[in-house]
Amino acid sequence: MEELHLPPIDYAAIAPLLLVFGAGCVGVLVEAFVPRAWRYRVQVPLLLAGLVAALIALISVADKRVSTAGGALAIDGPALFLQGGLVALGIVSVLLIAERRVERGGAFVAQASVVAGTDSDRRQSSQPGATEVYPLTAFALGGMMLFCAANDLVTMFVALEVFSLPLYLLCALARRRRLLSQEASVKYFLLGAFSSAFFLYGVALLYGFAGTMSFTGLREAAAEAGSEDTLLFLGIAMLSVGLLFKAAMVPFHVWTPDVYQGAPTPVTGMMAACTKLAAFGGILRVFTVGFADINLDWEPILIAVAIATMLVGAVMAVTQTDIKRLLAYSSIANAGYVFTGVLALSEEGVAGTMFYLVAYGFTVLAAFAVVTLVRDADGEATHLSRWAGLGRRSPLFAGLFTVLMLAFAGIPLTSGFTSKFAVFSAALGADQVTLVIVGLISSAVLAFPYLRVVVLMYLSEPAEDTPTVSLPGVFTSLALVIGLVATIGLGVVPGPVLELAEQASSFIG
Amino acid sequence: MDGYLGGYASLGLLLIAAALLFVVAFGANRLLSPRNPSGAKTTTYECGIDPVPGDWAQAQIRYYVFAYLYVLFAVESVFLFPWAMVFDRPGFGVVTLVEMGVFIAVLALGLLYAWRKGVLRWT
């Protein structure tokens, strides 16, 4: 019998992961044993503390480049950078999730299983929302961090499910527009399961091909294989479908607008920032580590996907009338830009992609934070026509939103410009001229819906019933400030972060 | 009968034979049996009790929750078997024990939560 060895585990390297998961587990205990009235006051500091601790742990291991847990995890530059980005964006998301002043009791419902519109539903509308969202958030973030560090296919799949399942739940917990929220959740769940099946099938095929799950093993096997190995190319195709679904790339993007619209806005923000980051973390690793040396011409297909994503996202954004759907399509188009960086298949591209993800995450979180504030009697007023004339009602928030929109549109001195510049220049460096041209055209198209919102806010008459902008509580204010500072800071002095991304841009294995 | 697919030939033959058997049996039944339907004969047979109206009856959610919890633990216990085979070998020892403890603790955490939330109570 073959000798078994206990794989050594570098606990320091995975401490950030353990801290986040630990915070989740303690959160479950809090749910189980702490009296209801106290839970909110315990959960929020607990989760924030866990995330801050994880961030500190990450900084302290920033120089580590190891493969640990029997090669299941690779704690290398990209993993650490992306985990850092995830934790930072996670903190901002948690701030949004924890907000309870804008909407009495928070954006989440106390018991999602109560049938909408019944008496008990009306009764619970006065109760504070569920506090389970905090451990769920912790697990989701932990799963995403794991996803970025996963160094073999099976770990990657486990991580995928670990971060997906809590998200499905979180989507269903909106306090207002419950049916829409639950519909979004079911859609996300069904389609997520569907795509997971593709992913898993791809994993199985690749295992059948290489006889190993690890990316390094896969890479070696693929380098030797002929290009006509059915298992290999089917496996890559299926795996790609699963990953592209999570990253919301065309044509696997169909769920995005519905889910983004239906989910509670803080969760939407987290999905747009963190999930996207994690998905691209996984994609980066798969394509730059797993299939880098492969003797198979898969690039043209992915280029086509990227082009379709940029164009469809931008064109569809133009016709949207709901701000959340608009941001959803914008996030689709942005996924296309990020993918441009991935397809550069160079360290420069990796750095640009990672910078883009972090910069975009902060901006999109701040944008959704503003969305949570524009409210009327029925909750958030997300229809664009309701935003008309907002600039007169609340110049401060309209101004803030304008800055964010300009950042999305890629105006210089905002992070949107530097990040687009980073990915496009990387793509140019890799001779992906077509991608860059399409990217620029698409950004031009996309600038239109963004500026339309701005025009709408400033140049339209406020109607009688134009929603007011609620005064944000401490948490949302903090999130807004962080988002704005990051948006402008990364636009004016992108140097340090860009440098960090460049230093962290090489994978191990 | 050789080549890549040759090995599957017997399986294919078996499948064809099975299908034939099925067709022949049911066809013979259809040809030979007398048919004399009445209202009572066409109702669904349910252990001799008259079927309750409506086939979209709601099932108690707890069946699902219990089944789910059971499957969860049944599947997780699969991991215990290989562990039980190796944990006392040299080089494994306490670390292994603690790790499995953590694993079970995490599972227990879920059970604990389910218990506190009242999921385990039937009524």
Added chain:
Amino acid sequence: MSVNLAQETVSYAPAEGALSSFWLLIALPLVSAALLLLLGRRADRWGHFLGCLSVGVAFVLGLVYFFTLRGLEESSAELTLFSFMPVSELQVDVNLLYDPLSSVFVLLITGVGFLIHVYSIGYMAHDPGRRRFFAYLNLFVAAMLLLVLGGNYVMTFIGWEGVGLASYLLIAFWYDRPAAATAGKKAFLMNRVGDVGFLLAIFLMFATLGSVDFEDVFNGVPTLSEGTVLAIGLLLLLGACGKSGQFPLQAWLPDAMEGPTPVSALIHAATMVTAGVYLIARSHEIFSANETAQTVVVSVGAITLLIGCIIGCAKDDIKRVLAYSTVSQIGYMFLAVGLGGAAYALGIMHLLTHGFFKAGLFLGAGSVMHGMNDQTNIRRFGGLFRYMPITAVTFGLGYLAIIGIPPLAGYFSKDPIIAAAFARHGWTGWLFGGIALLGAGLTAFYMTRLFVLTFLGPKRWTEDITHPHESPATMTVPMILLAIGSVASGFLLSLGLVDYLTPSLGPETEVEHGPLSHLTVTLLTVGVSVIGAALAYLLFRRGTALEEQPARSPLVRAARANLYADTFNETVFELPGRLLTRALVYFDNRGIDGLVNGLAAGIGGGSSRLRRLQTGFVRSYALTILSGALVVTAALMAVTFGS
């Protein structure tokens, strides 16, 4: 500037003496604008005087420089103030150029501008935003002067953008009226389309010649390939079309009439909209070097002048009729500068005379509105001659001038253009000459309709008006002065303008006679005009229906709908950026809901078709994903096994 035919080089003399201070022309109104904006309410009481004064002084300075320049041998003065963009290869200085072409524009801008400033004191007397209005007007004058005085394309472009900004601010001056705000946006956005063309032209010049100075560019034209010259020319033309409201970017100009009437007179009749003509005339070395570019300019001019005339016949709003007439008259100017050679000067001459009579007409229209409770529908005027004699006479002189009745200004400037169009070789001469002639007849028709319905015939006023009054002196005096200009400027300019402009526009070549002699063309033109005018008089002397009657013929329907310009543009422009802008224009045309919903229509079938895929059903989403997966797999298979 002196043109030496043997060596084909262009060089400008440095500014000396009195001319070394001609930057003051720009600085004066700019400082005034800044003061008015910065001092805020404190300047409310005397702000309008400062505004007038700065432009008045600029006009006097303009005269001084004009005569100084006449005395110079080089007849040009270049002034480099400081380095603006010293970026390795790209060296752009802030340099200004004063030559005959600039000098006549300076006089037009400051002269007409001053009169309109004075007029505005009366016109805006009751408007709380009068100081802001004068600040914007000053800003406009400064930017326009920078445009015509710029010594390189970048300077011109800065002025170009500046006038666009001022125009936007002034059209949307009453920004609390949605129509005005929308019109402002529309103007701004459509101008952007043209601006992109201009900007690309500048990029192209820099890419091929390494410089954007007029001197270097003009001297470098012969070294360029034909395609490059054509590209630069067409891009410049695109810019010119945007600013001058030429086909296919004409739709914003009539909407711009939402602004205060003095703005319509100054910016959207006399000065800014002629910037396109200036740009082409200034770049004549580029256009003359490529016949295709010239043909395109001529065609644009011809098409626009027809469009303007036809729509002008169908409109009932006094200012819109004048706006379409402006579109059409600028069409004549484009036609002229497109013909090239001596016709450049003819275009400039028409521009100047048009500046007088059109500004006068607009001020007259403003005066009528002033006396009629801001009514603009000419169906509700009639018989005003008795109540507003000064307005009627000055307006009448402008009207006679525009339809080209000798010896008024329009006759001297428009007639030679038509003759020059006929002189173009081959069948194109007949075509363009015929269009120009037809345009003259239509112009006479709709302007007569306008005049007769407004000042003659029975009263058709709305009930709230009992006693219309003549406007105050601050308004009538500028109108009288402009009327004098409408009468006399044509003859005066015809004496020496062409020769005077020779250093800027190249040596005069004798206008060849086409198939028709000059006299024949003159007789034809005057005859057609008289027929058009007589027809309109006979039709409308007894007034007209109070409301718009349902149109019987498709032509009338089309004309009332601005010849389906928006629809047309949408189908013609396939470049996504333009398509998008078009969507934006559509979008601006409607209210907020239309703004939001109308976009789908704008982006076209593609988007809505895509949208249909987003059904909301999980099953169809799953199908999409599945098909996507299949496509990805199939494509991978294709590249794997296909190669």
